[in-house]
Amino acid sequence: MKDGYKEGTIYSNDEISPNIFEVILEGDFHGIPGQFYMIRGWEALDPFLARPISIADIDSGKLKLLYELKGRGTHIISKLKKGDKLSLLGPLGNGFDLKEEGRIAIITGGIGIAPMLYLAKNLPDEVDIYSGFRSNAYFLDQIRPYVKSVNIATEDGTTGHKGFVTELFEPSKYDLVYTCGPTPMMEVVIEMCKGIVPVYASMESRMACGIGVCLGCTIETTRGMERVCKEGPVFKGEEVVI
Amino acid sequence: MTKVKILGVELKNPVIAASGTFGFGKEFDEFFSIDKLGGICSKGLTLNKSNGNKGIRIYETPAGLMNSIGLQNPGVEGFIRDELPFLQGKDTVIFANLGGHSLDEYLEGIELLNDTSVDFIELNISCPNVKEGGMAFGIKCNTAESVVKEAKKVSKKPMIVKLSPNAENIQEMAYTCVESGADGISLVNTFNALAIDIYNRRPVFNNITAGLSGPCIKPIALRMVYEVSKVVDVPILGIGGITRAEDAIEYIMAGATAVQVGSGNFIKPDITLDIIAGIEEFMEREGIKSLEEIRGII
Numbered sequence: 426m427k428d429g430y431k432e433g434t435i436y437s438n439d440e441i442s443p444n445i446f447e448v449i450l451e452g453d454f455h456g457i458p459g460q461f462y463m464i465r466g467w468e469a470l471d472p473f474l475a476r477p478i479s480i481a482d483i484d485s486g487k488l489k490l491l492y493e494l495k496g497r498g499t500h501i502i503s504k505l506k507k508g509d510k511l512s513l514l515g516p517l518g519n520g521f522d523l524k525e526e527g528r529i530a531i532i533t534g535g536i537g538i539a540p541m542l543y544l545a546k547n548l549p550d551e552v553d554i555y556s557g558f559r560s561n562a563y564f565l566d567q568i569r570p571y572v573k574s575v576n577i578a579t580e581d582g583t584t585g586h587k588g589f590v591t592e593l594f595e596p597s598k599y600d601l602v603y604t605c606g607p608t609p610m611m612e613v614v615i616e617m618c619k620g621i622v623p624v625y626a627s628m629e630s631r632m633a634c635g636i637g638v639c640l641g642c643t644i645e646t647t648r649g650m651e652r653v654c655k656e657g658p659v660f661k662g663e664e665v666v667i
Numbered sequence: 668m669t670k671v672k673i674l675g676v677e678l679k680n681p682v683i684a685a686s687g688t689f690g691f692g693k694e695f696d697e698f699f700s701i702d703k704l705g706g707i708c709s710k711g712l713t714l715n716k717s718n719g720n721k722g723i724r725i726y727e728t729p730a731g732l733m734n735s736i737g738l739q740n741p742g743v744e745g746f747i748r749d750e751l752p753f754l755q756g757k758d759t760v761i762f763a764n765l766g767g768h769s770l771d772e773y774l775e776g777i778e779l780l781n782d783t784s785v786d787f788i789e790l791n792i793s794c795p796n797v798k799e800g801g802m803a804f805g806i807k808c809n810t811a812e813s814v815v816k817e818a819k820k821v822s823k824k825p826m827i828v829k830l831s832p833n834a835e836n837i838q839e840m841a842y843t844c845v846e847s848g849a850d851g852i853s854l855v856n857t858f859n860a861l862a863i864d865i866y867n868r869r870p871v872f873n874n875i876t877a878g879l880s881g882p883c884i885k886p887i888a889l890r891m892v893y894e895v896s897k898v899v900d901v902p903i904l905g906i907g908g909i910t911r912a913e914d915a916i917e918y919i920m921a922g923a924t925a926v927q928v929g930s931g932n933f934i935k936p937d938i939t940l941d942i943i944a945g946i947e948e949f950m951e952r953e954g955i956k957s958l959e960e961i962r963g964i965i
Contacts, residue, residue, distance in 0.1 A: 427697045429937050465934075470882045470910060471730040474933060496727075514936070631725045633732055634933040636698075638690040640710075640736045641725030650718050650739055655694075 430465070430475075430512045436487060438505055442563035444494040445536065446503050447481070448511070454488035456480045456516030458523070458544035459627055459659045462490070463635040465512040466502040476502070477632045477654070479540040479605075480516065481564075488513075491539040491564060517635050518658045521625055523547055527600030530555060531572075532590060532614050534606025538564050540627060544603060545571035553599075557590030557610065558583075589613075596621040602662075603627075615662035624662035628653050669946055671705070671925050671958055673902045674825045674850050676786050678705035678760050678925060680943050681958060682915065685906055685929035686711050686764035686789065686829075687736065691750035692757065698936040703943065705925060706760035709746060711791050713765075714772040714779075716742035722873035726862050731881025731908070732930060733860055735872045738766055738797055743779045755784050762827065766791040767804075770814055774821050781823040788824045790815065790849075793831030793856035795878045802859070805831040808843040819848030827904065830854040832884075832891055841895040852895060853904035853927065855888045881930040882908040889921055896922025896963050910938060912945020922963035 433450035441447045456462075463475035476498045482489040492499050502511065521544055531541050531554040538556055545552055545568050552572040556565060562577050562584045569575055576593050577585030586593055591610065596602065596618045604614045605627035618624040630642035630653040637655035644653055645666040651657065669680035683706035684695070690710055692701050701707060719739025726733045741749060746763070754761050763785040767773035773790070780788055792805035792814060804814045815828055826848070832855035834840035841852050857878025862871040870876075888907025896903055905923030909915050910931040918926045931938045946958075955961060 426699065429698055430935055470934075472727060473729075473731055473881050473930070474727050631723060633725045633727075633734070633930075634688075634936075636936060637694045638688060639725065639734070639933055640687075640719065640739050641734060643719070643724070643739065645718075 430514045432510045433488065433513050435505055435507055435509045435511060437507060438503070440503070442561050445563050446492050446494070446499075448490050448492070448502065448505075450488045450490070450511060450513070452488065453486040454483050456483060457520035458547050459520035459540050460516035460518050461635075461658065462488070462513045462515030463517065464490070464502065466498070466505055472498045472501070474498075474633050475512075475514065475635065477517075477635055479627070479658070480543055481539050482543045482546070489542075491536065493536040514635060518654055519656065521603060521627070521659050527551065528598060529553070530594060530599045530602045532594055532602060532604040532606070533557065534590060534610040535559065537604075537606030537610075537627070537629075538568075540605055541603070542568050542571070555590050555594045557606070591617065601625075612667045615665060615667065618662055625659050626662050626665060627658045628660055628665065629658070668950055668956065669943065669958065673787075673924055676760055676825070680705040680946065681919065681925035682939050682943050682946070683708060683760075683762065683904065683925055683927045684932060684939060685927035686762075686791065688929040688932040691746070692754055695932070695936055696757075699940055702758040704759050704939055706762055706786075707754065708762040708764050708789055708927060709750070710740050711738045711764045711766045711794060712740050712743050712746050712776065713738055713767060714743055714776045716740065716745055720874060723871055726871050726877065728862070728879065728881070729883060731879055731883035732933075733862055733872070733877040733879050734857070735874055735877035737874075738794055743776045747779065747783055751783060751785070760786045762787045762789045764789040764791050764829070766794050766797065768797065770817060773814060773818055777818055777821045781821075785824060787827055787851075788822055789827045789829050789853060790818055791829045791856070793829050793833075795831065795833065795857055795859045795876065802831050802833060802856070805834055805840070805856075807835060808839050811840060812843050812847045815844050815847035815849055825850045827851040827853050829856055831856045832888065833859045837891045838894050838898045842898045845899045845901050849901065851902040851904065852899060853906055854895060855884070855891055855907050858884055858887075880908070882910055884908050885914060889917055892918055892923055893921040893965060909942065910934070912942050912949055915942050915946055916949055916961070919958055920961050920963070920965050922965070924962065
């Protein structure tokens with residue numbers, strides 16, 4: 426039997442960049458890169474639903490999660506302190522396929538950088554990461570030790586290339602691409618890679634249950650409608666119907 | 668102690684997983700043995716397979732959520748072939764929830780289900796998220812009457828009719844359905860509701876409106892169950908925002924024979940077990956030997 430919601434104790438919960446928080450939970454967590462947990466930071470029925478948040482890292486059983494302040498749920502979680510509890514269900518979803526070798530690119534947009542530390546730690550060395558942000562770059566300092574190069578684009582030019590991250594990246598240089606970010610960005614990455622290099626995309630969707638029953642998060646794939654929380658969140662680029 | 672009987676079928680407890688919130692049971696059976704449930708309602712079926720709606724499908728609201736899934740389902744034949752064998756192997760009562768875009772679709776669906784082992788057909792005349800049919804059959808009494816009458820002629824299974832809270836008059840609707848042949852009534856389906864994306868200045872959902880469920884609707888749904896219980900003499904399954912045993916007991920006191928837990932399944936996979944345990948505790952504490960003692964006492 427799978428575990429239901431379990432409590433995790435907060436070890437730290439810090440704002441690492443404006444509106445971007447990193448929470449570390451003590452415990453014996455497990456999961457593979459690309460999987461996620463459903464998180465509740467409140468006992469009451471309002472907010473009603475848990476928040477799906479991907480695994481940023483698991484180190485000695487401690488779970489790291491990166492989240493962006495978006496609404497009431499993440500606001501409540503952001504106010505929690507060391508020693509406070511979160512309720513967690515997971516790990517959920519399929520995660521990234523790690524079997525591939527060769528030259529690898531990781532392309533992220535905004536908070537889509539969240540699963541990439543844990544991914545990079547589990548990949549061979551030949552990894553270039555390309556990360557786009559609206560303004561300030563974040564989390565890359567933690568990823569840097571596990572990759573060959575870090576390439577940054579910001580929409581306002583605060584750091585790195587001024588413009589979109591997809592303008593920095595050449596698909597033909599790689600044997601495999603991983604991407605996570607806003608759907609329009611990932612669609613561009615998938616189009617760029619088509620026929621050139623395989624791409625794994627971690628798709629984003631609104632979820633209610635996280636366990637495959639509400640059908641709220643489904644996307645259209647070449648196999649039909651599939652659930653981001655169950656068959657995904659990671660899909661092969663060529664399977665995603667754009 | 669918690670046993671209840673619906674039309675001669677015994678349920679080990681009055682807690683049923685509501686349609687559209689439990690899939691076909693497989694995902695939940697990974698978390699707990701679904702044998703422990705009184706019953707399971709299938710995801711809303713239509714005669715033919717459906718991909719459901721495009722665009723945003725889920726939107727959280729205070730103490731609830733709106734959905735516009737649009738009856739994504741494998742079709743009645745897909746259900747019978749791929750999902751029912753698993754459910755049949757479980758020691759629980761099976762309700763096949765059947766929607767339709769037209770009268771003919773309902774009737775063909777019923778004929779296919781007649782030859783299966785499902786215990787009940789739950790006739791869904793209340794889905795707000797399909798363009799043709801669905802809830803349109805559950806707003807006015809005269810349209811509901813014709814569907815229920817024809818369905819009853821074809822059905823060899825006991826038939827529960829699932830009502831929409833959007834019906835013009837819930838008492839008249841329930842009464843009409845029973846007069847037309849409904850063996851039982853379940854209520855409520857979701858409330859037709861609206862959310863607006865103010866920054867993009869458009870509705871959140873492609874269909875403009877969507878169905879609201881969750882604890883926020885419970886007091887209204889409870890009132891409707893109470894009202895319906897005053898005008899019909901068939902088993903009532905109470906639905907709407909149940910997340911605790913206390914909620915379920917309220918529905919039973921308002922006249923429900925059993926309850927269905929819907930959105931609550933999304934916030935805790937084994938919430939139904941908590942509710943069942945809570946009902947048992949309440950009965951022990953209050954010295955209640957059978958739920959019949961408190962049914963409809965309001």
